[in-house]
Amino acid sequence: MHNPLEQFVIDRIVPINVAGHDISFTQSSLVMVLGVALTALLMLAGIRKQALVPGRWQNVSEMLYEAVFGIVTENLGEEGKKYFPFVFTLFMTVLMGNLLGLIPYSFTYTSHIIVTGALALLVFGMATLIGLWKHKFHFFSLFLPKGLPFLMIPLIIPIEVISYLSRPVSLSVRLCANMMMGHTMLKLIAGFSASLIMLGFGLKLVGILPFFVNVALMGLELMIAFIQAYVFAILTCIYLKDAIELH
Amino acid sequence: MEPQVAKIIAAGLAVVAVLGPGIGLGILFGNIISAIGRNPSAADAVKSTGLIYFALIEALALFALGMAFFFIYAV
Numbered sequence: 297m298h299n300p301l302e303q304f305v306i307d308r309i310v311p312i313n314v315a316g317h318d319i320s321f322t323q324s325s326l327v328m329v330l331g332v333a334l335t336a337l338l339m340l341a342g343i344r345k346q347a348l349v350p351g352r353w354q355n356v357s358e359m360l361y362e363a364v365f366g367i368v369t370e371n372l373g374e375e376g377k378k379y380f381p382f383v384f385t386l387f388m389t390v391l392m393g394n395l396l397g398l399i400p401y402s403f404t405y406t407s408h409i410i411v412t413g414a415l416a417l418l419v420f421g422m423a424t425l426i427g428l429w430k431h432k433f434h435f436f437s438l439f440l441p442k443g444l445p446f447l448m449i450p451l452i453i454p455i456e457v458i459s460y461l462s463r464p465v466s467l468s469v470r471l472c473a474n475m476m477m478g479h480t481m482l483k484l485i486a487g488f489s490a491s492l493i494m495l496g497f498g499l500k501l502v503g504i505l506p507f508f509v510n511v512a513l514m515g516l517e518l519m520i521a522f523i524q525a526y527v528f529a530i531l532t533c534i535y536l537k538d539a540i541e542l543h
Numbered sequence: 544m545e546p547q548v549a550k551i552i553a554a555g556l557a558v559v560a561v562l563g564p565g566i567g568l569g570i571l572f573g574n575i576i577s578a579i580g581r582n583p584s585a586a587d588a589v590k591s592t593g594l595i596y597f598a599l600i601e602a603l604a605l606f607a608l609g610m611a612f613f614f615i616y617a618v
Contacts, residue, residue: 469609470598470605473608474598477608477609480612526594526595527595527599
């Protein structure tokens, strides 16, 4: 049986080498470009008619917009609307990455820890920098919850700092592990089906049973694609809120 | 002990850690169902909040499963 982790290997489509650094155009880059193109197409096709009762394209665009807008206004309030383009871009990036990977023979760029790590570091860095810019040194009062007995303070501060620093780690690993495990499970069970049909001792039709499990798993993966994008956007808003209004 | 045997044993031990999130998810969903039962008009809010926290807990189960695959294929 083939190694189910082999599907995450990156192939170069157009090798580009600049001063010893490898910045080739890979299949991951191709899917990223496709994701951007699809997002732009979806949003632009949505505003074409601008009817009061939305048609199909406009309905989808409005649903995506309202989902992210609800998250942003609920967590960051009215003045949080300026963070909406950032959160919407993040949401669409993660959503396109998750969804385009479900197409057979395609590639999931969010299943690589370097991509999700970069996104999570961007969110964490932006939240910390905004907090530092806005509150200067008072930002570090984030690590000291109110109403603590004085003796517990040297115990609580390292715990709070570590839990703050673990945010980008958990954010990136959650998305990467979900995507990687989902696709690995799909390939594993498809491998069962292939093995059963190849080695079937007379009863080759048994090989179709893992296929039904795969169908259900594909439905689960579709749901998880949306949920993970939604959770990424919500956690971004929560981290921004923590940095802006220190509790 | 050969490396191959140790890898498989390590993977088996790593999957035992999926027990914790399993129990956690059971508690979470039980509370969601009883909350919807007590107050059916809050079903939407409970469901959307529950979905977010489901993803957060599921991440822990996936950390464990990821380590298991890591031990088999990538060490």
